[in-house]
Amino acid sequence: MTEIKHASRGHAVLSASGAKRWMSCTPSARLEERFPSTDTVYSLEGTRAHEIAEQQLRTFLEGKKSKVKYEGDDLRIYDEVLPYIERIKELYAECKKRSESTVMFLETRLDFSNYVPDGFGTGDVILLEDDTLHIIDLKFGKGVRVDAENNPQLRLYGLGAINAFDDLYDFKNVVMHIEQPRLNHSSEEVLAKEELLKWGDDLKPIAQEAYNGDGKFNPGEHCKFCKASGCCKALADYSLEVIDESILDPQLINPVELGPILERIPTIEHWLKAVKEYSINQALAGEYIPGWKLVEGRSLRKYTNDVDVINALHKAGYEDALIFEKKLYGISTMEKNLGKKKFGEVLGDYIYKPEGAPTLAPESDKRPEFKPQQALIDSIEVPEGI
Known part of the structure; x- marks a missing residue:
């Protein structure tokens, strides 16, 4: 059995959190190595949320009452991560009710290097319940909703947890949970152990290609968190070559052409922002960009106190x-x-919820289709007696 270790949050070349990106664009992992990792306000806040959650859950497992008094930002983060803490306690109680032998592990280093070269990650919470393995991942962000279904990060953690505990437990199912307390969002995916192992085996050649830096660049929505997105030529080409002038009317965009354009808008918007940020950083570092210079931006007046x-x-x-x-x-x-x-x-x-303004979404979206003509008909009030 793999030694169970309390994890320090390091980073692998093929990180579990970036798996969707390097699986989709295999050369991106090695390309990102050229760029330094930088902490943001959001990443630091997320790290602190994980620390506070672990602190509270360890106290809970020890059967003690927390005596920690949080102040300032820590108090705010504690309040926002508290629903997650309570949810973990609830899941633990549910598992205990089904199986008294259920145990919980916190912040556990998980090794999945037999599927991904040098692959490891950190399992926020692991619950071992007889024939069921639970992996719970805290997402403290509130900008993007994250789902557990087909989530490669969670699946890699599941593989790592199987490596760690499989010779002690006869697992049949792996349940992977996402808890996103600031969006009041919970999600889970249940896979048979054999199904997850098959997924891992299928991933091996892709992971090896990514580790070697081989394969073709494949820009798309997965570029959002890539450190190279501000200067990646493949992403630039993808963002700029939107219109194919050889089809339909070469002067006007046809509805048939609108679909691919709409699909690319989020990636193009991200690319424009990333290019601007990269350009400013280059200029700040002393690089000359022909035709451009650094100037002081506009600012708003503020009270000193x-x-x-x-x-x-x-x-x-x-x-x-x-x-x-x-x-x-x-x-x-x-x-x-x-x-x-x-x-x-x-x-x-x-409290009431007005109807949302019509917006476009992919046909795969689960919301019912809005039909303007039917909405107009439904809005007409017919006088009684007619």
Whole structure:
């Protein structure tokens, strides 16, 4: 059995979190090595959320009550990650009810290098329940909803967990969970162990190609988090060569051509932003970009300190009515302040959801199709008696 280790969050060449990208575009993994890894406000916040969750869950497993008092940003992060912590406790209780022998592991290093060269990752929570292996991954971001179905990161973690525990447990199923507390989103995928192992075997040649830096560049929506996207020529070609002038009307875009264009818009928008950011960084590093120069951007005036401003205005004799504005909390904040149950009891009759404005989505989208003509017919009120 592989030694179970408490994980330090390092990075592999073929990371599990970037698996969708290097599986789709095999040369990208080695290309990204040319660019330094940088922490962002969001990544640091996510790391802290994982630390707080682990801290609280370890205390729970020890049968103790947490005595940690969070302040400032830590308190905010704790409040936002608390639904995840409670969800893990709930899952653990459910598993314990079915099998008293259920055990939980936190922040476990998972080795899946028998499928992906040098491959490893960190399992946030692992629950071992007789013939079922649970992998739970915390996603603290709120910009993009992440689903468990066909999620290569979770599947790699599942393979790593099988490597670690398979000789102790006779697993038949692997359940992979995504918990995204700030979007109130939970998702899971259930695979038979043999099905997951088959997926891993099919992945081996792709992973080896990516590790070698071989294969063809394949731009697409998976480029979003690639460190090379701001200067990748393949992505530039993909973004710029949208119109095929050899088909249909060479002067006007035909509806048939709109589909591929709409499909590429998110990637093109990301590419434009990445190119601009890369260009600014190049200029800041002293590189000359012909026809361009660095200038100071526009900025907005800010108070140096809100409390000092309030005190100065009070001292000058101004009333609060000229200093503050009263505004009703938004629905999400109000629901959080009151709690879901009380919110429904007190304000349920005063909440409505207007119809969303028509928007385009792929035909695979699960929402029903909006038909303008039918909507118009449905909106017509027919007087009684006619």
